[in-house]
Amino acid sequence: MPPITSRPLVPGPLRHVELCTTTDLDEVIDFYVAWGLEVVERTDDAVALRASGTDHHVLRFAKADHVGLGHIGFASPSRAAVDDLHQAWAGKGVEILSEPCVLTSLGGGYGFEAADPEGRRLRVVTEMDAADPLHRPPSVPHRLSHIVLNTADIDLLCEFYVSVLGFQVSDWSEHQMVFLRNQTDHHTIAFNQEGHASVNHIAYELASLDGFLTAVGRMRSVGVDPLWGIGRHGPGNNAFAYYGDPAGFVPEFTTDLEQVEHD
Numbered sequence: 001m002p003p004i005t006s007r008p009l010v011p012g013p014l015r016h017v018e019l020c021t022t023t024d025l026d027e028v029i030d031f032y033v034a035w036g037l038e039v040v041e042r043t044d045d046a047v048a049l050r051a052s053g054t055d056h057h058v059l060r061f062a063k064a065d066h067v068g069l070g071h072i073g074f075a076s077p078s079r080a081a082v083d084d085l086h087q088a089w090a091g092k093g094v095e096i097l098s099e100p101c102v103l104t105s106l107g108g109g110y111g112f113e114a115a116d117p118e119g120r121r122l123r124v125v126t127e128m129d130a131a132d133p134l135h136r137p138p139s140v141p142h143r144l145s146h147i148v149l150n151t152a153d154i155d156l157l158c159e160f161y162v163s164v165l166g167f168q169v170s171d172w173s174e175h176q177m178v179f180l181r182n183q184t185d186h187h188t189i190a191f192n193q194e195g196h197a198s199v200n201h202i203a204y205e206l207a208s209l210d211g212f213l214t215a216v217g218r219m220r221s222v223g224v225d226p227l228w229g230i231g232r233h234g235p236g237n238n239a240f241a242y243y244g245d246p247a248g249f250v251p252e253f254t255t256d257l258e259q260v261e262h263d
Contacts, residue, residue: 009088010166010182011074014144018060018070021247031245034222036140041106048106051141052134056107058144071121086112092164118197138211141204145254148201150194157191171235186236186258201250212255216241
């Protein structure tokens with residue numbers, strides 16, 4: 001019998017993304033309320049928006065003097081799991097930005113932050129404020145699906161996320177994009193070869209193809225058409241429609257993403 005091996009410690013599901021913006025938060029809120037999200041918490045310089053699922057929020061905007069990625073938030077099942085992952089990453093030489101602690105940012109929780117080789121902040125968190133699921137139509141996003149990031153060195157980032165953080169490669173698109181998973185979704189993170197590190201797009205999952213098409217129609221009813229789509233991707237097989245928000249980011253409606261079991 002072959003030896004039983006366990007997978008390396010990996011962060012849990014993608015839970016939220018924080019974006020830095022110079023745009024007035026009211027403009028951002030108007031767009032994402034039409035998108036189907038709901039404001040759950042707001043301060044003078046930040047806003048958190050939820051989908052219809054149980055996550056406290058899936059998207060957070062923070063006022064800043066620049067536009068870009070704040071951090072990517074991954075769930076963890078317990079404080080012990082957060083501490084174990086922190087110890088594992090530190091032992092592999094990952095740059096730790098903050099030690100595990102109780103968080104005071106929107107949604108709270110207990111977690112830590114680390115950085116990837118291009119300086120992206122990766123937050124692992126548990127015990128965030130709970131949210132009751134909302135009984136919304138299938139045309140309202142129920143969770144984050146994935147995030148695609150531009151990178152100046154796709155090989156370096158692929159090696160780091162696979163060998164150090166424990167992600168797995170699902171697909172390559174020539175040598176332009178690599179699709180990485182840490183759960184059963186075909187990809188949680190993908191990297192696109194570009195001249196510099198930046199956010200490519202952020203995808204929000206709808207429950208069905210009918211819900212997806214209705215969401216596209218809802219945006220058209222408020223005068224917002226897709227920048228690209230509707231269509232269906234090759235890698236991942238998911239339906240897509242890409243938009244532009246007032247802050248300069250690209251959100252995507254998606255559904256029917258391929259599932260890849262570990263075995």
